[in-house]
Structure formats: structure tokens, C-alpha cells
Amino acid sequence: EQYQVAIVGATGAVGQKIAEKLVERNFPYSHIKLLASSRSAGQTAKVGGHTYTIEEAKPEAFDGVDFAFFSAGGDVSRKLAKEAAARGAVVIDNTSAFRMDPDTPLVVPEVNPQALHEHNGIIANPNCSTIQMVCVLEPLRQKAGLKKVIVSTYQAVSGSGAAAIDELTKESHALGLSEPSPQVLPVKSQPKHYPIAGNLLPQIDVFEENGFTFEEMKMMNETKKIMSLPDLSIAATCVRVPVVTGHSESVYLETEQELSLQEIRDVLTAAEGVVLQDDPTAQVYPMPLYATDEDPVFVGRIRKDPVEKTGIHLWIVADNLLKGAALNSIQIAEKMIAQKEVSS
Ligand code: A2P
Known part of the structure; x- marks a missing residue:
């Protein structure tokens, strides 16, 4: 079977990866529509050796589309998104717009594929940092329960x-030469901007009333929803670092039952989509530079807490544009096809 696919935001960082991955994974598409703002309409882009003209994203563009990646x-x-769904497309949405909507499934195929059974035309792709974390948390939860993160x-x-x-690249070239004039990070729409080269920004997205940022709240709320653990004790601190691609996470978790180091390693070795990179004697551990352009979620630096018997420390790295975004979105579509949840 062949599917008509649309990519909304096709000129963006994630949209371009979606196009690449659709080709690389031999996704069964008959045609791809590249959609972006009116600024890009009329430009062309190559996907899988075929040249497509970019069109403006508007409701009529979704006529006949089976899968729309937003x-x-x-x-x-x-x-x-609702316009596209009303025209019969399955929308797989990478933004936070519908993630916490109770009628919209929030899906990581390795963790909660069953959530795809009930949807209203829109499936939400979780936040990038959440996806890579739940891929590691879920197999540990299945083995020993999960109390705290x-x-x-x-x-x-x-x-x-x-x-x-672009901002990181320009600032890096100018490091030590001149005063940078940042305009994008940490949050484009807010009044203050700080350089990211040679710096860390402990603000991702806007602050909420409770002092956590929206990014931090996304990780906390989305993890509870994906794992169906509404009462999980979870807190996040999200920091932007001067790395182009690859999100890293230092995670402390407590399971219900105690696991030995060997059991933790066995669970994570067997986990779908997860690759263990953990050999301190050989200096093997995950790093963002080496996770770039790779599909798996890498985990390493696994330690048992020195005091708390059920406490585990680990380090998780994944390509935020792939498993964190484009790849997970396409895996959702592939899972829907496999589970016969969509017809062409
Ligand atoms: P465009 O290039 O035409 O502005 P990124 O996340 O890398 O910043 O990319 C954002 C993506 O979202 C781009 O593809 C951008 O297209 C697209 N986009 C931004 N605003 C709109 C809009 N109003 N309608 C459709 N696409 C948009």
C-alpha cells in the first residue's frame, strides 16, 4: 500500500530530517508534499532524488493526504492540524499543542503503542527530552516498578x-573576538537573549508560575501520561548547552524493587531502541557528538546509588532531531500501518 505524506515545516530542522528518514526507511509513500510558510512557497527541495516544489501550508493542501507530519x-x-484531520489525514504532531489533550494519544512506540488504538485523527509526538528518557525508564519500570525520577x-x-x-555557529566563530549579539536563545520571543557559545542557559522555554520552565513541565507531565503513572514523583531541570545536536540527560531514578547492577544492564541490553554504551574501564559512555545521525537511545554511566538501595544513576544520550523528533514520528506512522490503524 502507498500513502500520500505531507510534511508541515519541511524547510525546518526537524522537517528536513523527516524527509530524509522517510526515504532512508523506505516508508511506503507515493508522494510527498513539502509544506512551509508563504516565505518558502515556490522554492524547491530534493527528497529521495525527486525535486518537489514547496507549497504554503493551508487547509486545502491536505486534501488526499494520509499522513501529515507537523x-x-x-x-x-x-x-x-484539525483541518488536516478533518480532511482524512492522520496528523502526527511534533509540537506541544495537543500533547496534554486527554483525547490525543502521546506515543513512543517502544513504550505505549496501545495508546494508538484510540485517536481522533491527531497523534502527539512527545518532547525530545521526554522520548529518550522514557525509552530507558519503561523497561526498568516493567522489571522493578518506578517510584521517583x-x-x-x-x-x-x-x-x-x-x-x-546558526546562532551557535556564528558565536563560536566570533568567540573571543567581539561581543556576540544573540537574538534567538534562550527564547526568541522574550526580551533578553544570552550567548550560547562558551555558556550554558538554564532556561528552555518560558517560566511557569511554579518556577519550572515549560520545557521542564513538559518532561514531567508527558512522562506521567506516556507511562500511565499519574502519581509518579518526577522533577526536571533543563539546560541548553553549546552542542549542535544530541540531547544528554543525567537521570536519578528509584525503582520499587531493588535491582542488581547486572540486572539493570540486562534489562537495558534487551530494551527495544536502546543501546548500552557502558564500559568505564575502556572510557566507553554515550556522547552527543557520536549519537548524532544515529537512531538509538544510548545509555551508560550506570551506577547504583551509594545509599539508597533502589536508587540508580544513569546517563542517556540521543539525537534530538531523530529519536527525539523525526524518527519517533515516522515510527508512530509505521506502527499505525503495522497495527492496521490506517488505510490508504
Ligand atoms: P519557513 O522556512 O517557510 O519559515 P525551525 O524549527 O528549524 O525553525 O523550522 C520551522 C519550520 O516551520 C520551517 O519549515 C518554517 O517554514 C515553518 N513555519 C514557520 N511558520 C510557518 C507558518 N506560519 N506556516 C507554515 N509553516 C511555517
Whole structure:
């Protein structure tokens, strides 16, 4: 069977990866529509050796589309996702617009594929930092239960889009030469901007009333929803680091039952989509530079807490544009096809 596919935000950091991955994975598409803002309409882009003309994303563009991958920001999704779904497309939305909507499944195929059984035309792709973390938490939860999670993230600038990558590149070249004049990070729409080269930004997205940022709240709320653990004790601190691609996370978790180090390693070795990179004697551990362009979630630096018997420390790294975004979105579509949840 062949499917008509649309990519909304096709010129963006994630949209381009979606196009690449559809080709690389031999996704059964008959045609791809590249959609973006009116600024890009009329330009061309090559996908799988075929040249497509970029069109403006508007409701009529979704006529006949089976899968619509949205990655053009929450406002575009809020405006167009329902229009696309009403025209019969299955929308797989990379933004936060529908993630916490109780009628919208929030899916990581390795963790909660069953959530795809009930949807209203829109499936939400979780936040990039959440996806890589739950891929590791879920197999441990299945083995020993899960009581508590404390996570600190080290997030790459590509999570903030193509403009943020440019900003890091320009600032890096200018390091020590002149005063940078940042305009994008940490949050484009807010009044203050700080350099990211040679710096860390302990703010990703806007602050909420409770002092956590929206990014931190996304990790906390989305993890509870994906894992169906509404009462999980979880807290996050999210930090932007001067890395182009690859989010890293230092995670402390407590299971219900105690696991030995060997049991933890066995569970994670067997976990779908997860690759163990943990050999301190040989200096083997995950790093964002080496996770870039790779599909798996890498985990290493596994330690038992020195005091708390059920406490585990680990380090998780994944390509935020792939498993954190484009790849997970396509895996959702592939899972729906495999589970016969969509017809062409
Ligand atoms: P465009 O290039 O035409 O502005 P990134 O996350 O890398 O910043 O990319 C954002 C993506 O969202 C781009 O493809 C961008 O297209 C697209 N986009 C931004 N605003 C709109 C809009 N109003 N309608 C459709 N696509 C949009």
C-alpha cells in the first residue's frame, strides 16, 4: 500500500530530517508534499532524488493526504492540524499543542503503542527530552516498578530550530573576538537573549508560575501520561548547552524493587531502541557528538546509588532531531500501518 505524506515545516530542522528518514526507511509513500510558510512557497527541495516544489501550508493542501507530519511550531499546529484531520489525514504532531489533550494519544512506540488504538485523527509526538528518557525508564519500570525520577538535561541548540544552530555557529566563530549579539536563545520571543557559545542557559522555554520552565513541565507531565503513572514523583531541570545536536540527560531514578547492577544492564541490553554504551574501564559512555545521525537511545554511566538501595544513576544520550523528533514520528506512522490503524 502507498500513502500520500505531507510534511508541515519541511524547510525546518526537524522537517528536513523527516524527509530524509522517510526515504532512508523506505516508508511506503507515493508522494510527498513539502509544506512551509508563504516565505518558502515556490522554492524547491530534493527528497529521495525527486525535486518537489514547496507549497504554503493551508487547509486545502491536505486534501488526499494520509499522513501529515507537523513540525512548524505550536501555532501552526493549532491552526491547521484539525483541518488536516478533518480532511482524512492522520496528523502526527511534533509540537506541544495537543500533547496534554486527554483525547490525543502521546506515543513512543517502544513504550505505549496501545495508546494508538484510540485517536481522533491527531497523534502527539512527545518532547525530545521526554522520548529518550522514557525509552530507558519503561523497561526498568516493567522489571522493578518506578517510584521517583530526577533528571537534569543538557540539550542541544538544534532543538530550538535552524536559527539557533546558526546562532551557535556564528558565536563560536566570533568567540573571543567581539561581543556576540544573540537574538534567538534562550527564547526568541522574550526580551533578553544570552550567548550560547562558551555558556550554558538554564532556561528552555518560558517560566511557569511554579518556577519550572515549560520545557521542564513538559518532561514531567508527558512522562506521567506516556507511562500511565499519574502519581509518579518526577522533577526536571533543563539546560541548553553549546552542542549542535544530541540531547544528554543525567537521570536519578528509584525503582520499587531493588535491582542488581547486572540486572539493570540486562534489562537495558534487551530494551527495544536502546543501546548500552557502558564500559568505564575502556572510557566507553554515550556522547552527543557520536549519537548524532544515529537512531538509538544510548545509555551508560550506570551506577547504583551509594545509599539508597533502589536508587540508580544513569546517563542517556540521543539525537534530538531523530529519536527525539523525526524518527519517533515516522515510527508512530509505521506502527499505525503495522497495527492496521490506517488505510490508504
Ligand atoms: P519557513 O522556512 O517557510 O519559515 P525551525 O524549527 O528549524 O525553525 O523550522 C520551522 C519550520 O516551520 C520551517 O519549515 C518554517 O517554514 C515553518 N513555519 C514557520 N511558520 C510557518 C507558518 N506560519 N506556516 C507554515 N509553516 C511555517
